[in-house]
Amino acid sequence: MNVKAEVLRYFDARAQAPLPGGTEEERLGCKYLDQGIVDSMGLVEMITSFEALFGIRFSSEDVQGYEFQTPGGLIGLIEKRLAEKGTS
Amino acid sequence: MILGASHLTFAAAEPAEARRLLIEAGFKLEFEQRRVPNSPEKAPFLSPSARAAETLDISYFKGDRGPALELVAYPSPGSSAGRQFIPLFARGLPAPLRAGLPSWESAPKAALPVATAGPTTTEQGLIALACPAQDLAGSISFWREGLGFSASGGGADWARLELPAALPQWRLKLSLFTDERSTEAPTLDGLGFRCLSLLSSELEKDLELLGRTGAVERSAPFALTVNGKKLRAAVLRGPGRELIELIEVVR
Numbered sequence: 001m002n003v004k005a006e007v008l009r010y011f012d013a014r015a016q017a018p019l020p021g022g023t024e025e026e027r028l029g030c031k032y033l034d035q036g037i038v039d040s041m042g043l044v045e046m047i048t049s050f051e052a053l054f055g056i057r058f059s060s061e062d063v064q065g066y067e068f069q070t071p072g073g074l075i076g077l078i079e080k081r082l083a084e085k086g087t088s
Numbered sequence: 089m090i091l092g093a094s095h096l097t098f099a100a101a102e103p104a105e106a107r108r109l110l111i112e113a114g115f116k117l118e119f120e121q122r123r124v125p126n127s128p129e130k131a132p133f134l135s136p137s138a139r140a141a142e143t144l145d146i147s148y149f150k151g152d153r154g155p156a157l158e159l160v161a162y163p164s165p166g167s168s169a170g171r172q173f174i175p176l177f178a179r180g181l182p183a184p185l186r187a188g189l190p191s192w193e194s195a196p197k198a199a200l201p202v203a204t205a206g207p208t209t210t211e212q213g214l215i216a217l218a219c220p221a222q223d224l225a226g227s228i229s230f231w232r233e234g235l236g237f238s239a240s241g242g243g244a245d246w247a248r249l250e251l252p253a254a255l256p257q258w259r260l261k262l263s264l265f266t267d268e269r270s271t272e273a274p275t276l277d278g279l280g281f282r283c284l285s286l287l288s289s290e291l292e293k294d295l296e297l298l299g300r301t302g303a304v305e306r307s308a309p310f311a312l313t314v315n316g317k318k319l320r321a322a323v324l325r326g327p328g329r330e331l332i333e334l335i336e337v338v339r
Contacts, residue, residue: 033255040255040287041317044091044337047289052339058289060089060236064252 003078004028006053007071014049016042019071028072050074056081089289090236092258093251094335095148095156096175096214097276097283100185103161107147109182114212115149115157119315126162129310130276133323133331138162138277148315151213153178155260158285162277170274171267171329173281174218176201178211189280192218199246199263217260217284219330220267226302226327227264234301235286235332237262258287264328273329283323283331291320291336298334302327311338 008027011019015037019027032038038046051057056078058068067073100106111117123143131139138144147159174190192200195218221227228247231237237249245266253259274282288294291309299306306324313319318338326332 040092040094040257041337043254044287044289045339047091048337048339051289058089060252063089063091063254068254 001054003054003082004075007050007075007078010046010049011037011071014042014045028075029070031069032071033069050078054078054082056085090251090294090334091287091289092253092255093155093260094258094285094287095158096173096217096281097158097160097285097333098281099160099162099166099277099279101165101279103145103147103159106159106185109185110149110157110159113177113182113185114179114210115151118148118150118156120147121145121314124312124314127310127312127321129307130323132305132307133276133325135166135275135277137164138166138275144277146314150257151178152211153213153215154257155214156257157214160277166275166277166279168279170272170278170282171220172274172278173284173330175214175281176216176218178209178213178215194218194220194267195263195265196243196246198241198243199248199265201248201261201263215261216263217281218263218265219328221264221328222266222268222270223327224264224266230298230302230326231262231264234298234303273325274331276323276331283333285321285333285335288334288336291322291334294334295322295324298324298332303332304329309336 017037019030021027067077122145126141126144141163145161149157201216231249237251240250241248247264249262251260276283295306303324307322309320309322311320320336322334324332
């Protein structure tokens with residue numbers, strides 16, 4: 001499964017507003033929580049949706065961490081959890 | 089996993105007046121919902137009169153910071169008996185809303201959060217909660233291991249905890265302090281600040297964990313729709329008989 005494509009598809013389809021930026025790099029670096037692109041209820045839905053889609057579990061530390069604040073960081077985090085799952 | 093603090097529930101003898109005063113105090117009315125079905129699973133946590141009610145009304149307020157406030161109105165006002173949370177608001181609350189409610193003066197001075205807003209702040213919102221505990225060590229364990237709070241300070245008869253969260257409005261400071269007096273169990277419809285609602289990503293798993301870390305009573309999960317959102321929730325009592333609601337957003 002292409003994690004980047006799935007994450008960006010989720011933001012395109014479900015976020016309150018589109019990710020800003022003219023380039024993919026800008027979109028991946030967007031601080032979506034600070035910018036209100038995902039609101040509080042949307043964030044809860046996003047976490048549970050990604051956990052179900054990728055078959056992973058985020059930890060409290062994941063959700064509270066810096067990586068979680070941008071789509072790019074989130075993709076890295078999901079890939080890390082998938083790699084752990086594959087080796088466990 | 090507990091994602092953060094959603095809101096603190098408030099019940100007042102005169103809900104319409106409380107609504108007006110909360111807006112005057114700087115809270116913004118986010119939405120109101122009339123005739124929300126009163127789930128039978130909540131019965132053990134309600135007074136007999138509220139148990140008989142088929143519905144309740146809710147008004148949901150947001151401040152500039154911190155978790156939201158949910159004003160609940162049952163057909164008849166609840167009792168003022170039993171322990172409750174003691175909130176600390178950035179700009180305080182108008183005197184009529186504070187009348188008859190416990191204040192932070194009942195907690196040890198050291199338990200107050202270090203960084204509180206000054207009296208001249210223009211922001212309104214919930215900064216911190218104090219919660220009396222009959223068994224301080226048991227309560228600390230419940231809030232830390234069961235609900236994901238981390239310790240930020242403490243003394244012989246108090247502890248300061250914090251709930252970290254992805255969103256600033258989900259974060260909350262909590263001060264637990266020893267109060268060995270035995271009182272009757274608070275109810276969800278009781279006057280004052282009776283229930284803290286927390287967001288859960290896995291309701292059953294979090295309920296099971298809380299059962300192992302000191303919850304003394306738990307409801308079965310129940311479904312509800314609030315402001316168009318489909319939710320699942322459960323109510324439980326912590327070791328100090330404090331009321332906690334867990335909310336899970338249905339995908």
